[in-house]
Every structure is written in structure tokens, then in C-alpha cells.
Amino acid sequence: MADISARLEPREASDLAPIHNQPLRVQIASRLRDAIISGRLPPGTVLVETALAEQLNVSRAPIREAVQILENDGLVESVAYKGKRVKPLTAREVEEIYGLRELFEVAAVERILDRQVSVAPLAECCAAMEAAVRDDDYEALVAADEAFHRTLIRLSDHALLLTLWNNLYMRIHQIMALRNRGERNLAEIAGNHPPIVRALEAGDRAEATRLIAQHTRALADFDPESIAQVSQ
Amino acid sequence: MADISARLEPREASDLAPIHNQPLRVQIASRLRDAIISGRLPPGTVLVETALAEQLNVSRAPIREAVQILENDGLVESVAYKGKRVKPLTAREVEEIYGLRELFEVAAVERILDRQVSVAPLAECCAAMEAAVRDDDYEALVAADEAFHRTLIRLSDHALLLTLWNNLYMRIHQIMALRNRGERNLAEIAGNHPPIVRALEAGDRAEATRLIAQHTRALADFDPESIAQVSQ
């Protein structure tokens, strides 16, 4: 975790890039969030305000606010007078998260079918996945997969659901990062998606919901015990 | 909004009550939340930190943190360098909230049936509702109704869902407070619930989900245009 250069200092003349200047709390929260969901800050890691402030070269105020954002995201929990820490993930919680994922995705599918929304954006995501498989690019595949599912929710045209999804997917991201990945067949993951799009295009509600639920359960059941368990 | 007496001052000898001492941000957030969902702070109300700090006789720090809690609750939105304000409620948003409510309650019903959980606590809530109707006590009826639906979610044994529900119901509470209430038949509201319990006891999945969805829609459709609309 490197230094944040944009401290409160006089602007230099050569400095004409920063049109959008986000508050420190947002920058810090983004960094910490990224570190948590990528697994670099594993569950149980204690986040001490003074230490973070010194490390990032800012005062404690924006640190506190950033950590509070993460707390409300559900990534951090508070242990009074001891420090906040990255929330440990229990098997139960992982199960619940994937349960919610299934609930949300099935609901999105139903809304899409109800409203006869065009699923062309989903087909694009599938194409991106296929390209990633051809290139054997794991990162690109993960990105395309995330885009597919977020697009699915977005197409359901329900802003609140999308908000909840973004939060949920953040934690799924974290879970995936903590898993022993690698031995999974890239083509297998990608191959799950086009049938879903076809079922949506065909208006086959039963098949579409069945496929999306099956896909979610396949992800949830993958190596369910590999989540790192932390104290308490 | 009265004064908060528990400022940072030396404890007096007579002061031996305060076993539970919550941080100011939590106390303040609770107060503000209550004021918002009860409609005393209607949508669009600007929350100025300095004004609140002076009013509550605390510094701006805990005010900021309290408002941030409400922001993450979805009750307050931020307008940079201009002040935060109570989030305006659009008809669209109200519709989405009730859509989520239906989604959650149907999911809870299905989980309860899947796991064959005892629904005795729900029957108790029904009894409380009947008593409230007999006494013509509107407040008690609302409380019992809230208890019924929270119990339904709780019985589904899904901690994350319950968390989301609590947040969702907060906003529903606000919506109801902003509506023109009164002409609604108390007995009618109460009467909707026992059939749901009976269907759950009978294990009749189709009937239980139908009834709970119908109940939610009845609540959503009640006077949908009476929500106070505020600028932007």
C-alpha cells in the first residue's frame, strides 16, 4: 500500500489533469476495498486507524470515514476499543451469499422476461468470454463473467436491485479470491452462459430460471470448504 | 430535537446509570433515522453539519459519522460541498422498494416451507394484531404488523436476508409515514395475515406465496401517488 500523493499541498502549475478530485475517504475506501476483495487483506486483518493514517500519510479523519464505508459494505466489522478488522467469512455466510445471488439472478431473469427486454448486451458479454477462453486469459474471463451477471441485473431495470447486487458481488469477488482457484476449466465456465441467453431470447421462463439457478449453485458448490477460516 | 446531555464532561458522583454508553454517532444516527422514517424530517430536508452540531451541542465529527451511517442506509444523499439532504422519494423508487419486499417475503416463505420451520411465532403476532384491532389501537397494530413480517423473515433463517429486510423496512416505514393514512380499515389489514399462517402450517406452497405476494401488492397499491414529491 503506497503513498497517497494528493495531500493538501499547493497545486503546481504543471498539474492540469485532475478534473475530478474525490474526497480522501473515497480514494482510501476504494483502495482498502480493492485490497480486501482481492484477498491481499485477508479476513481477520486488524485495521488500526493510526497505523493506516501513518501509512497513507493522511490524518485519521478520512481513514475513519473510509473504514466506516467498508463497514457498511459488510467487509469490515468493529471490535470495540480493539480495532476494526476485515470480517471473517464463515461457511454459513458464504452459503447465504450464494443463496441471495440465486434469488437476485432468478428475479432478474423473470423481470427481463416480463418486460421483454432485449438481451443483446448479454450476447456481447458471451462473445467477450469466448475471446478470453481463446486467449487463455483468466483475468479477462473473470471480468467478462462479472460483466455478464451485472448486465443481467442491469437489464432487469431495477436500480435498487442493482445496488444490492453490486454489494453482493463485491463479497463474491472476495470469496473467489480466497478460494483455491486454478484447476477450473475456463471453457466450462464460459460455456454456461450462452444457453441462458438463448433461453431468454426464446422466452422460455422455466429453462432460463433453471439454468441461472444451476449456474449459481455450481459456483457455490465449488470447493466450499476452501474459505480461510479466521479466529472467532 | 432536544439536547444530548452526554457530552464529554467529567462524570459526576451521582451519575451511576449509564451502563451502556453508545458512541455519539450511534445515538445521533438513531435520532435522525427516527426523525426521517417518521416523516418529521421530510425528503429534501437539508442536513447541515454545523447546524446539527450546534443544535445537538456536539462537535461536527460525530455528526458527520452519523449522517454517513444514514447515507449508507439509503435515507440521505450527498450533494458535494452543498450539504446532505434527506433523499427524495420518487414513485419509481417506492415501486422498486415494494418489489423487493415481495421478492424477499416470497423467498422467506419458500425457505420456511423447505425447512419445515414452526410458524408459531407468526401466530403470536396475529394474536397481537387482533388485540390491537379490538382496542382500536393503530400504533399497536402497526407494531404488530411490523413484528409479523420481521418474524417471517427471521424464521427463514437467513441472517443476510434479515439485514437487508431491516433496511428495506426502514424505508417502507418512511413511505407509510408520508402517506395519507387513516381511512384504512384496521380489521382488513389484520385479517390478511392469519390465512398466510394457515397456508404455511398446511405446507401449501402455492397458496402461501400467492397470499404473501397479494398482501404486499395491496400495500404497495394503496394510494401510490400520495408520496410527497420533492425537487429533483
Place this chain on the structure above:
DNA sequence: ACTCTGACGATTGTCGACAACTTTCTGTTT
């Protein structure tokens, strides 16, 4: 009359310091 520039007011953003609380360690007593 219109437009642009500059200053002013209001509000949030950030900082450093101090207070309060909990936990832990250490020394003493039994």
C-alpha cells in the same frame, strides 16, 4: 443591456491534539 471577472459567504474536507475506555502486563500479597 449583457457578459465576464473577482470577491464573499456558506459548507464540506482535513488536520492535530486530547479524552475515555479497554486490555494487558507487572508487581505485590496471600
Place this chain on the structure above:
DNA sequence: AAACAGAAAGTTGTCGACAATCGTCAGAGT
């Protein structure tokens, strides 16, 4: 050796002050 009292360290909680930013309004120039 065990247990209790007290001190000490570490962390969060709160405060007051200053900096940065945005919107507005007055005034000068065209």
C-alpha cells in the same frame, strides 16, 4: 503458586481550528 490491585500501553471517541471548494452576487467593462 495463585490471585488480586494498580499502572501502563494502545485504540477509538471527540473536539476545535483551518483549508478547499462551490454557488452567488456585485461591479466593471464592452
